[in-house]
Amino acid sequence: MDKHRRWTYSITKLVFWTTLFAGTLLFICFQNSPPSNNAHLKVIKRGSSTNSRSSPEWEKRVKLSARSGHFSILVTGAAGFVGSHVSAALKLRGDGVVGLDNFNSYYDISLKRARQKLLENNGVFVIEGDINDNHLLKKLFDIVKFTHVVHLAAQAGVRYAMKNPGSYVHSNIAGLVSLFEACKSANPQPAIVWASSSSVYGLNTKVPFSEKDRTDQPASLYAATKKAGEEIAHTYNHIYGLSITGLRFFTVYGPWGRPDMAYFFFTKDILKGKPISLFQGSNNRSVARDFTYIDDIVKGCLGALDTAEKSTGSGGKKKKNAQLRVFNLGNTSPVPVTKLVSILEKLLKVKAKRNVLPLPRNGDVMFTHANISYAQKEFGYKATTDLQMGLQKFVNWYLDYYSISEKKNSW
Numbered sequence: 549m550d551k552h553r554r555w556t557y558s559i560t561k562l563v564f565w566t567t568l569f570a571g572t573l574l575f576i577c578f579q580n581s582p583p584s585n586n587a588h589l590k591v592i593k594r595g596s597s598t599n600s601r602s603s604p605e606w607e608k609r610v611k612l613s614a615r616s617g618h619f620s621i622l623v624t625g626a627a628g629f630v631g632s633h634v635s636a637a638l639k640l641r642g643d644g645v646v647g648l649d650n651f652n653s654y655y656d657i658s659l660k661r662a663r664q665k666l667l668e669n670n671g672v673f674v675i676e677g678d679i680n681d682n683h684l685l686k687k688l689f690d691i692v693k694f695t696h697v698v699h700l701a702a703q704a705g706v707r708y709a710m711k712n713p714g715s716y717v718h719s720n721i722a723g724l725v726s727l728f729e730a731c732k733s734a735n736p737q738p739a740i741v742w743a744s745s746s747s748v749y750g751l752n753t754k755v756p757f758s759e760k761d762r763t764d765q766p767a768s769l770y771a772a773t774k775k776a777g778e779e780i781a782h783t784y785n786h787i788y789g790l791s792i793t794g795l796r797f798f799t800v801y802g803p804w805g806r807p808d809m810a811y812f813f814f815t816k817d818i819l820k821g822k823p824i825s826l827f828q829g830s831n832n833r834s835v836a837r838d839f840t841y842i843d844d845i846v847k848g849c850l851g852a853l854d855t856a857e858k859s860t861g862s863g864g865k866k867k868k869n870a871q872l873r874v875f876n877l878g879n880t881s882p883v884p885v886t887k888l889v890s891i892l893e894k895l896l897k898v899k900a901k902r903n904v905l906p907l908p909r910n911g912d913v914m915f916t917h918a919n920i921s922y923a924q925k926e927f928g929y930k931a932t933t934d935l936q937m938g939l940q941k942f943v944n945w946y947l948d949y950y951s952i953s954e955k956k957n958s959w
């Protein structure tokens with residue numbers, strides 16, 4: 549080989565190996581990074597030194613937030629409606645709490661940020677991250693020996709499932725499996741309490757709904773993913789000895805609530821003088837919900853957590869049978885949606901522009917009604933806030949939050 553050809557050969561070799569090396573690096577990076585987009589939902593990322601997961605300050609914040617004399621709890625969906633209330637209640641009673649939330653754009657992110665700020669003012673660190681990010685979950689379980697996980701991160705909403713089915717699979721199925729995988733490998737394995745839904749009762753007509761009733765006729769993809777979650781929970785309990793408690797929440801409402809829910813956007817639209825759509829069934833039958841106030845749901849979550857037994861596995865192997873439970877958490881007194889609107893009209897002192905429409909075939913069910921005797925027996929659960937009182941508290945919060953620029957830092 550002459551000098552020139554030898555030189556060209558060396559350059560070609562160098563380019564080849566550099567490209568291969570860079571390609572491999574890129575591939576590894578892509579494999580390890582969490583999805584940047586949650587099936588069409590934007591996940592906004594913010595960079596800050598305390599949020600950089602490799603920094604010692606970040607680890608310190610995680611450990612500090614988890615520190616407690618009692619339980620150390622990971623709360624997923626901590627910047628969400630139920631998640632923020634549960635995190636605050638746990639911290640207030642002295643548990644160590646670390647929050648996790650992906651801050652996706654399903655509804656107003658600024659409301660999630662405001663909840664995060666309140667939590668952080670109360671000593672709860674809310675990490676920005678996705679439950680599908682298994683590296684992050686592993687890291688968290690390496691840093692903290694969590695005794696419990698309260699898993700509330702989910703894609704919620706019944707009707708949105710027809711618009712964005714992928715986001716339900718991403719969060720409620722893939723995300724749940726990713727979380728269970730991390731829990732089963734953790735040492736010690738935490739006990740898990742997670743949010744299922746009243747929607748699993750689907751088209752059932754026998755009321756009130758009992759945990760013993762069939763749940764094999766879901767009316768929405770949302771309901772189907774929650775039902776799937778209950779079956780997946782069975783598997784992880786059976787194979788790995790994870791202690792798992794599923795909570796079927798019944799239409800939770802209250803201060804710091806979800807803007808996609810009817811009571812919330814009815815309030816907004818009534819105040820703006822905009823018409824609201826009121827669904828009704830055939831023969832003018834009104835649609836009814838067992839609306840449950842947030843504080844009652846928080847009590848139920850804490851009751852379930854305090855009665856959860858330890859998981860039994862270690863090193864990914866089950867030692868003996870572990871606890872597997874499902875509870876209804878409802879108010880046990882269904883109210884027609886028309887009545888909810890009348891209460892709101894009185895509280896807001898504005899007449900609603902009612903637009904009555906047939907119940908669309910998009911996943912909604914006619915009514916829900918919880919039998920809560922099992923939760924009552926196991927941890928003394930009893931809802932104590934009726935819809936009138938609960939909506940009063942919601943409206944007070946709503947007017948305060950949206951009309952006063954200097955927001956109050958209280959729950």
Ligand SMILES: O=C(O)[C@H]1O[C@H](OP(=O)(O)OP(=O)(O)OC[C@H]2O[C@@H](n3ccc(=O)[nH]c3=O)[C@H](O)[C@@H]2O)[C@H](O)[C@@H](O)[C@@H]1O
Pocket residue numbers: 704705706744745746747748797798799800808809810811824825826827835836837885912913914
């Ligand atoms: O209990 C549950 O499992 C579910 O409760 C709610 O679902 P839903 O009861 O459908 O709550 P909303 O979307 O707030 O609807 C409440 C009622 O208002 C009715 N509605 C809703 C929207 C509307 O424009 N008009 C109307 O009459 C619905 O048909 C329903 O009866 C939550 O959105 C779900 O995430 C949760 O899992």
